[in-house]
Amino acid sequence: MHFSICLFTLLAGLLPAALAVVLADPTLMINGVTFPTRAHWMRQANEALSEISGSPCPFAAFGTVIVNHTASDTGELICMGVNENSKTGNPSLHGEMSAIKNCTAILTDPHGKYRMTASEAEDAFADLTLYTNAESCPMCASAIRWAGFREYVYGTSIDTLIQKGWGQIRMPSIQIFEASFDLPTQSRLMGNILINETDPYFLWQYDPTYPCPHGCSRTSDGTSCEASFL
Numbered sequence: 001m002h003f004s005i006c007l008f009t010l011l012a013g014l015l016p017a018a019l020a021v022v023l024a025d026p027t028l029m030i031n032g033v034t035f036p037t038r039a040h041w042m043r044q045a046n047e048a049l050s051e052i053s054g055s056p057c058p059f060a061a062f063g064t065v066i067v068n069h070t071a072s073d074t075g076e077l078i079c080m081g082v083n084e085n086s087k088t089g090n091p092s093l094h095g096e097m098s099a100i101k102n103c104t105a106i107l108t109d110p111h112g113k114y115r116m117t118a119s120e121a122e123d124a125f126a127d128l129t130l131y132t133n134a135e136s137c138p139m140c141a142s143a144i145r146w147a148g149f150r151e152y153v154y155g156t157s158i159d160t161l162i163q164k165g166w167g168q169i170r171m172p173s174i175q176i177f178e179a180s181f182d183l184p185t186q187s188r189l190m191g192n193i194l195i196n197e198t199d200p201y202f203l204w205q206y207d208p209t210y211p212c213p214h215g216c217s218r219t220s221d222g223t224s225c226e227a228s229f230l
């Protein structure tokens with residue numbers, strides 16, 4: 001009896017913590033969307049860097065695309081965003097926040113494709129999937145939960161960012177998701193998608209020996225990467 005109680009206490013204390021860090025295999029077909037489709041959109045999150053910043057290797061290489069998979073499994077691009085801290089002076093404009101801002105503008109544009117009211121735009125996020133090439137910080141993960149996204153998909157993990165020299169708030173997205181059960185919507189979390197392609201965007205900044213992302217080369221002093229065509 002005593003042993004059973006001890007075992008139960010042990011499991012109650014350890015099991016939830018252990019399960020909390022388990023993520024689904026990134027190659028699985030979740031919510032009807034295949035891995036090749038997930039990979040396509042994660043590549044688009046990387047491509048957003050060139051599309052918006054004009055370089056495949058900005059220092060803050062955080063790119064996001066927001067996609068609607070509910071109309072078709074392959075998905076429809078609604079908007080994209082990249083980190084705009086240095087461009088705007090607004091420290092909250094991480095890639096995910098920029099993308100959410102851009103999507104709201106597109107969804108509510110009175111001359112655009114969607115022409116939604118503010119209320120309709122708020123509700124629309126429940127059908128959308130946010131792809132980010134690196135795991136969101138707690139600010140962005142919270143914004144994703146407040147927005148009520150259907151799905152949240154990230155590439156490179158916060159653990160990798162920290163290991164490779166990035167200053168990060170050490171709280172994984174899954175903790176934000178665990179703590180947000182009072183919110184009216186649920187959101188599926190998928191991580192470590194296509195990290196063989198997302199990681200290289202974040203491994204060169206603090207390691208002068210690491211190759212620059214495709215399309216970029218080391219600056220003459222070797223301390224940074226720049227677009228090769230510059």
Ligand SMILES: [Zn+2]
Pocket residue numbers: 094095096136137138139140141
């Ligand atoms: Zn963030």
